[in-house]
Amino acid sequence: MTATLPVLTRKDFQTDQEVRWCPGCGDYAILAAVQSVFPELGIRRENFVVVSGIGCSSRFPYYMNTYGFHTIHGRAPAVATGVKLARPELEVWIATGDGDALSIGGNHTIHMLRRNVGVKVMLFNNRIYGLTKGQYSPTSEKGKKAKSTPYGSVDQPFNVLSLAIGAEATFVARSVDVFQPHLKATLKKAAAHRGSAFLEILQNCNIFNDGAWETLTDKDIKDDHVIALEHGQPLVFGKSRDKGIRMNGLNLEVVALGNGVSEKDLIVHDEKHPNPAYAFLLSRMEGQPGFPTPIGVLRAVEAPRYEDDVKAQIQGIVAKRGAGDLAALLKSGDVWDVR
Amino acid sequence: MATTEAPPRRRETLDRAVIRFCGDSGDGMQITGSQFTNTAALYGNDLATFPDFPAEIRAPAGTLPGVSGFQINFSSSDVYTPGDSVDVLIAMNPAALKMNIADLKTGGILIVNTDNFKDTDLRKAQIVRNPLEDHSLDGYRVFAAELTKLTRLALKELGLDAKSMDRCKNFFALGMCYWLYNRPMDATVRWLEDKFKAKPKLVDANRLAMQAGYSYCEATEAFQVSYDIPPARLSPGTYRNINGNSALALGFVAASVRSGLPLFQGSYPITPASDVLHELSGYKDFGVTTFQAEDEIAAMAAAIGAAYSGSLAITTTSGPGMALKMEAIGLAVMTELPVVVCDIQRGGPSTGLPTKTEQADLWQALFGRNSEAPLPVIAPQTPGDCFWAAIEASRIAVRYMVPVIVLSDGYLANGAEPWRIPEVSELPDFPVHFRTEPEGFQAYMRDPETLARPWVKPGTPGLEHRIGGIEKQENTGNVNYEPLNHERMVRLRAAKVQAVAQDIPEIVPAGDTEGDLLVVGWGSTYGSITAALKAQRAKGRRVGHVHLRYLNPLPRNLGEVLGRYKKVVVAEMNMGQLLMVLRAKFLVDAVGLNKVQGKPFQQAEIEAKIEEMLK
Numbered sequence: 001m002t003a004t005l006p007v008l009t010r011k012d013f014q015t016d017q018e019v020r021w022c023p024g025c026g027d028y029a030i031l032a033a034v035q036s037v038f039p040e041l042g043i044r045r046e047n048f049v050v051v052s053g054i055g056c057s058s059r060f061p062y063y064m065n066t067y068g069f070h071t072i073h074g075r076a077p078a079v080a081t082g083v084k085l086a087r088p089e090l091e092v093w094i095a096t097g098d099g100d101a102l103s104i105g106g107n108h109t110i111h112m113l114r115r116n117v118g119v120k121v122m123l124f125n126n127r128i129y130g131l132t133k134g135q136y137s138p139t140s141e142k143g144k145k146a147k148s149t150p151y152g153s154v155d156q157p158f159n160v161l162s163l164a165i166g167a168e169a170t171f172v173a174r175s176v177d178v179f180q181p182h183l184k185a186t187l188k189k190a191a192a193h194r195g196s197a198f199l200e201i202l203q204n205c206n207i208f209n210d211g212a213w214e215t216l217t218d219k220d221i222k223d224d225h226v227i228a229l230e231h232g233q234p235l236v237f238g239k240s241r242d243k244g245i246r247m248n249g250l251n252l253e254v255v256a257l258g259n260g261v262s263e264k265d266l267i268v269h270d271e272k273h274p275n276p277a278y279a280f281l282l283s284r285m286e287g288q289p290g291f292p293t294p295i296g297v298l299r300a301v302e303a304p305r306y307e308d309d310v311k312a313q314i315q316g317i318v319a320k321r322g323a324g325d326l327a328a329l330l331k332s333g334d335v336w337d338v339r
Numbered sequence: 340m341a342t343t344e345a346p347p348r349r350r351e352t353l354d355r356a357v358i359r360f361c362g363d364s365g366d367g368m369q370i371t372g373s374q375f376t377n378t379a380a381l382y383g384n385d386l387a388t389f390p391d392f393p394a395e396i397r398a399p400a401g402t403l404p405g406v407s408g409f410q411i412n413f414s415s416s417d418v419y420t421p422g423d424s425v426d427v428l429i430a431m432n433p434a435a436l437k438m439n440i441a442d443l444k445t446g447g448i449l450i451v452n453t454d455n456f457k458d459t460d461l462r463k464a465q466i467v468r469n470p471l472e473d474h475s476l477d478g479y480r481v482f483a484a485e486l487t488k489l490t491r492l493a494l495k496e497l498g499l500d501a502k503s504m505d506r507c508k509n510f511f512a513l514g515m516c517y518w519l520y521n522r523p524m525d526a527t528v529r530w531l532e533d534k535f536k537a538k539p540k541l542v543d544a545n546r547l548a549m550q551a552g553y554s555y556c557e558a559t560e561a562f563q564v565s566y567d568i569p570p571a572r573l574s575p576g577t578y579r580n581i582n583g584n585s586a587l588a589l590g591f592v593a594a595s596v597r598s599g600l601p602l603f604q605g606s607y608p609i610t611p612a613s614d615v616l617h618e619l620s621g622y623k624d625f626g627v628t629t630f631q632a633e634d635e636i637a638a639m640a641a642a643i644g645a646a647y648s649g650s651l652a653i654t655t656t657s658g659p660g661m662a663l664k665m666e667a668i669g670l671a672v673m674t675e676l677p678v679v680v681c682d683i684q685r686g687g688p689s690t691g692l693p694t695k696t697e698q699a700d701l702w703q704a705l706f707g708r709n710s711e712a713p714l715p716v717i718a719p720q721t722p723g724d725c726f727w728a729a730i731e732a733s734r735i736a737v738r739y740m741v742p743v744i745v746l747s748d749g750y751l752a753n754g755a756e757p758w759r760i761p762e763v764s765e766l767p768d769f770p771v772h773f774r775t776e777p778e779g780f781q782a783y784m785r786d787p788e789t790l791a792r793p794w795v796k797p798g799t800p801g802l803e804h805r806i807g808g809i810e811k812q813e814n815t816g817n818v819n820y821e822p823l824n825h826e827r828m829v830r831l832r833a834a835k836v837q838a839v840a841q842d843i844p845e846i847v848p849a850g851d852t853e854g855d856l857l858v859v860g861w862g863s864t865y866g867s868i869t870a871a872l873k874a875q876r877a878k879g880r881r882v883g884h885v886h887l888r889y890l891n892p893l894p895r896n897l898g899e900v901l902g903r904y905k906k907v908v909v910a911e912m913n914m915g916q917l918l919m920v921l922r923a924k925f926l927v928d929a930v931g932l933n934k935v936q937g938k939p940f941q942q943a944e945i946e947a948k949i950e951e952m953l954k
Contacts, residue, residue, distance in 0.1 A: 069807065081637070086601070323625075324625035337577050
């Protein structure tokens with residue numbers, strides 16, 4: 001029924017609005033990646049809807065030449081759920097941040113994931129509240145000195161991917177703003193996932209929290225602090241690819257390869273592992289001394305999309321009972337005539 | 340000379356009767372009341388009901404907080420209220436008696452279940468002396484019967500346990516009332532057969548109990564008089580009994596069908612609005628999508644997402660939920676999307692009285708958002724009017740691209756009345772236009788008459804655009820912080836709401852169209868004020884009544900109408916919210932009649948105020 005898809009380019013997804021993020025903001029890199037990935041997805045431009053909440057992350061829709069909705073703080077998943085229930089065929093993406101999605105929006109985030117609504121969530125995690133100029137966030141490290149925590153924060157941060165897995169997310173992944181090829185590839189994988197796709201993008205806010213992810217991005221040390229997961233591949237990392245992760249009872253263990261330890265002893269990554277505990281275990285590596293932070297797709301399992309089940313139920317009733325007749329409905333139950 | 344025969348039974352014809360069933364929450368008083376109502380409606384009486392629920396799901400049996408009641412006023416002439424005083428009170432236990440006896444008129448009929456008037460029952464109701472023995476009930480015609488024992492006797496062949504048999508005693512009481520008012524029982528039998536079709540023994544049990552109650556009155560000499568209340572002269576048509584929540588649900592289905600828009604409801608369960616969600620969830624054959632969201636905010640946000648996508652979107656809630664939705668409602672105002680928000684008001688503030696009625700959310704509806712965020716507000720005035728209010732709110736929302744608030748209340752939601760079913764051809768048509776033409780499109784360009792911006796469905800090629808909560812430039816819709824633009828947009832959004840006034844009827848007062856006193860009301864006070872007005876005019880007073888269905892914008896001629904009367908009184912179940920609006924807008928020295936007791940106005944209360952003001 002659809003005519004041949006027009007060939008789309010990055011330019012088709014750029015708007016005429018002047019981009020107003022701070023110079024050096026990681027969001028520019030994310031925007032560039034998204035604008036180069038969207039044209040390759042085989043989806044007509046008018047079928048994209050980009051929804052956001054509030055935050056620097058959430059200015060994203062204004063710079064994408066698609067249908068866009070800049071909603072209110074934390075509520076993008078709920079608005080997006082309404083869009084998908086009304087129009088399951090639309091391609092809905094969310095741009096959100098660590099505060100928007102995990103603080104005020106925590107409830108909507110977990111319920112959208114639980115329902116497996118077919119929305120792709122890009123969570124730009126810069127470990128700070130940028131738009132409001134520098135308060136700590138639910139992902140800031142304990143002891144973070146910021147505008148509202150001059151003596152250091154007292155709370156433990158969320159482990160973002162653990163939370164998503166705990167909320168029953170069927171696709172959980174992480175990438176980094178400055179790892180452009182990896183980011184594009186991971187965006188494509190998120191796009192290909194049918195249900196909720198949760199992608200945490202580590203992003204640098206150079207004004208209010210510069211260097212938050214330095215250990216993972218500094219070219220001299222990143223290889224020892226990052227492990228790029230590949231489905232079907234053993235968990236190997238390190239500059240010389242000389243370290244690996246293996247299972248030891250219920251725990252993960254970092255081992256040096258050689259000296260009797262080979263790749264055969266390591267965990268082979270299975271993103272389709274039916275037990276979410278596996279992906280959960282991987283997610284716990286983040287922030288653990290001696291362990292690398294996993295990037296790539298931790299989990300990608302198939303499950304029915306919420307909007308498809310809702311629609312199928314409605315269609316099933318229509319098939320069974322026939323389409324509703326308003327006159328019959330109004331006159332249903334006990335009625336009587338007055339002449 | 341001894342009389343060996345009882346005096347012959349009499350049948351008296353009455354114009355109306357008010358019955359109240361009351362008992363423990365577990366006694367089935369709501370079912371009993373609803374069944375009697377249904378039968379009365381089918382019989383052809385005009386009627387009004389007032390179910391009075393306790394807040395707890397199940398307080399300890401027999402205690403005062405657990406008392407549940409149902410009142411029905413049925414008549415052969417027009418009925419506007421559930422009745423100020425009760426003619427027949429059925430009290431299933433001492434707690435129910437204690438809570439309700441004050442409303443029984445002197446000489447009224449009192450039916451009590453003596454099996455539940457033991458010492459333990461009296462103690463639970465904090466009663467020291469048994470009222471059945473201390474002459475405190477001498478002013479009434481008391482019919483004390485062992486309802487529990489009689490019910491068990493009637494059901495003994497069925498082989499049920501005692502608890503199951505006792506649960507049928509409300510049907511015994513119902514049967515007694517059917518005898519008392521000469522009513523057929525077949526509608527209730529049909530209802531039993533449907534409700535308990537998976538458990539035929541329960542059909543038999545309740546039916547037998549009901550028939551036993553009927554026969555008991557027939558056989559006993561205690562009841563010398565039974566009553567006839569002939570059918571009322573309603574306008575010709577096909578009728579059904581309806582309550583406000585059901586009417587609201589049907590109205591939205593009708594709006595969806597007439598407009599061709601798919602209906603989307605995002606809601607969260609809250610008393611007394613949940614039934615609207617329950618009912619609409621059952622209308623999937625009309626393509627209705629219902630979404631029980633994780634919270635009130637998500638419900639409204641999802642409705643906004645659905646409206647953005649081209650659906651007729653609604654959300655239903657009560658006072659506390661309205662408070663939660665306010666920021667999102669503001670987003671709908673700013674993005675100019677059509678969403679209907681229904682507030683089924685209840686007693687507040689805060690959790691308040693969830694099962695009691697009130698109309699104190701008017702200010703919240705008019706002013707509750709941050710900054711200048713006006714929107715239309717509509718208030719249905721009877722249960723059946725909720726149907727029309729749903730359609731009208733949908734029509735305005737879609738035509739003006741604006742969220743609309745419908746203010747109903749617990750009394751309308753659960754109260755019932757006979758409703759003339761409209762033909763589908765009588766329903767208003769409302770055309771919907773989605774823009775598809777890219778040439779000349781700007782996201783915030785406006786229709787010259789309605790000031791509405793175009794409604795564009797995502798998925799339409801060439802019209803990709805962004806909307807959001809930040810202030811935007813006139814016409815283009817780009818983010819814009821310029822001072823003059825902001826003021827212009829604030830004024831435009833206000834003018835758009837004001838433009839709705841061109842589209843709504845002018846006020847024609849009921850009663851005297853000018854005179855000594857005008858009673859102004861809105862929402863569910865309609866019945867009480869109408870009844871009071873009729874009575875006062877029959878006494879020769881020159882009084883009029885304006886009942887506002889549109890609280891924003893107000894009807895074009897309201898100011899002029901207010902000026903035609905020497906005095907104005909505003910009767911509200913709040914502390915004077917419409918009163919303040921009218922005084923401020925029209926500089927009229929109106930006074931308030933304010934009741935915040937979780938109960939509707941009695942006709943007598945309004946009459947007393949009118950008389951006091953005209954002394």
